[in-house]
Amino acid sequence: MTKALQDIQVLDFTTTIAGPHCTRLMADLGATVIKIEAAEGDLLRSRPPLRNGASTTYGQLNAGKQSIVLDLKRPEAREIVMRLLTTTDILVENFRPGVMKRFGLDYPALRDQRPSLIYCAISGYGQTGPSAGLAAYAPAVHAASGFDLAHMSYQPGRDRPDNCGVYVADYFTGTYAFGAVMTALAHRHVTGRGQMIDVTMLETMLSMLGPEVQMAQFDVEPPGRPMFGPVRTKDGFIMPAIASERSFQGLCRAAAREDWLTDLRFAVYGDRRLNWGHLVDELEIWSSTVTTVECQAAFDREGVPSSPYRTVREMMRDQQLAHRGAFATVEDAGGSFQVLNPPFRFSETEVGVAGYAAGLGENTRAVLDAAGYTEQEIGALAASGVVTEG
Numbered sequence: 207m208t209k210a211l212q213d214i215q216v217l218d219f220t221t222t223i224a225g226p227h228c229t230r231l232m233a234d235l236g237a238t239v240i241k242i243e244a245a246e247g248d249l250l251r252s253r254p255p256l257r258n259g260a261s262t263t264y265g266q267l268n269a270g271k272q273s274i275v276l277d278l279k280r281p282e283a284r285e286i287v288m289r290l291l292t293t294t295d296i297l298v299e300n301f302r303p304g305v306m307k308r309f310g311l312d313y314p315a316l317r318d319q320r321p322s323l324i325y326c327a328i329s330g331y332g333q334t335g336p337s338a339g340l341a342a343y344a345p346a347v348h349a350a351s352g353f354d355l356a357h358m359s360y361q362p363g364r365d366r367p368d369n370c371g372v373y374v375a376d377y378f379t380g381t382y383a384f385g386a387v388m389t390a391l392a393h394r395h396v397t398g399r400g401q402m403i404d405v406t407m408l409e410t411m412l413s414m415l416g417p418e419v420q421m422a423q424f425d426v427e428p429p430g431r432p433m434f435g436p437v438r439t440k441d442g443f444i445m446p447a448i449a450s451e452r453s454f455q456g457l458c459r460a461a462a463r464e465d466w467l468t469d470l471r472f473a474v475y476g477d478r479r480l481n482w483g484h485l486v487d488e489l490e491i492w493s494s495t496v497t498t499v500e501c502q503a504a505f506d507r508e509g510v511p512s513s514p515y516r517t518v519r520e521m522m523r524d525q526q527l528a529h530r531g532a533f534a535t536v537e538d539a540g541g542s543f544q545v546l547n548p549p550f551r552f553s554e555t556e557v558g559v560a561g562y563a564a565g566l567g568e569n570t571r572a573v574l575d576a577a578g579y580t581e582q583e584i585g586a587l588a589a590s591g592v593v594t595e596g
Contacts, residue, residue, distance in 0.1 A: 211235040212236035216296045216297070219306070228383040233560060234559055240290065241273050260540035262536075262543040271563075272564055273596065274574075275566060277591060294323065295324060298326045302341065303338045304339065323400040324394065326405065333404045348375055352412070353411045356415055375410060433449075433479055443515050447512060453510050457505070538565070574587070
């Protein structure tokens with residue numbers, strides 16, 4: 207099978223997580239992604255795990271891309287970018303607003319010369335407005351968006367927000383950006399015109415808080431203790447997700463407590479939510495006498511959505527992921543490592559991570575050669591520090 211984006215070229219000015227995640231999805235679909243880096247390289251190139259100086263954290267977000275090093279402060283580098291743009295369909299950047307304008311590479315500067323260009327700018331708070339110039343990393347955006355305090359409100363007895371170790375804003379924003387770019391490609395297919403896309407981490411995080419946004423608009427009582435939480439077993443914990451009447455009925459049968467179906471505390475959803483803590487206490491009278499495996503088996507028999515708590519290491523050995531071919535092997539200067547493929551599959555086109563992660567500036571010469579630069583010109587650019595070869 208062919209890949210859906212095999213004739214698409216992307217200039218990738220992104221760094222760290224959100225932007226690279228977006229453009230790696232494009233590479234997974236066959237796009238030629240040219241990652242433009244500064245001489246020091248993407249920040250994540252220094253992040254562990256490191257083997258022979260090569261970071262797998264960097265590699266998982268940038269597999270399948272070409273790497274070219276340009277000093278964008280130099281006018282000669284802008285000329286290189288302008289030449290590359292003659293064959294480029296998509297440009298993605300996640301600098302702080304104003305940086306690309308200083309390089310002479312903002313959308314208004316490029317639009318007339320490349321009207322079919324799709325230009326995606328990812329930022330914390332947007333390209334304009336009173337917060338546009340603020341520095342933004344995912345943990346700060348989690349706090350700013352209301353996400354952290356909303357999450358804390360579902361943890362009874364907690365008075366301090368959680369630490370941040372999983373960068374939801376980055377990955378989710380990168381995914382939104384990818385979807386927006388694909389939409390702009392569909393629009394260009396009809397009209398022939400490119401456009402500017404402005405994606406923010408702040409609104410991305412707020413989009414995850416649908417019920418909270420609604421509750422914030424009205425003077426209503428909070429819903430009480432959340433209905434999704436760990437249930438203790440004999441040897442650990444399990445998470446039953448009781449989101450429907452059918453799943454509640456299955457829970458009652460699994461625990462041999464069908465009397466709960468008529469118990470005035472639990473029979474009706476509203477009352478059940480108010481008394482959820484009492485239900486969990488009674489459920490654990492049974493669940494704490496059986497192992498997690500036995501509890502899971504009982505839930506499965508009755509169709510109760512549930513799962514034991516697993517580590518990522520355990521999850522990577524899951525047979526369902528093996529069945530779907532969820533992981534691919536990537537090679538870099540440090541050897542090989544596993545990377546997750548995109549979570550979607552197509553019936554008519556191929557999707558998957560390319561099997562390599564380029565070293566810093568590894569493709570500088572090849573990219574410039576393809577753009578029509580002579581050996582002498584490339585040598586002169588390298589000698590003057592405009593480009594760096596890996």
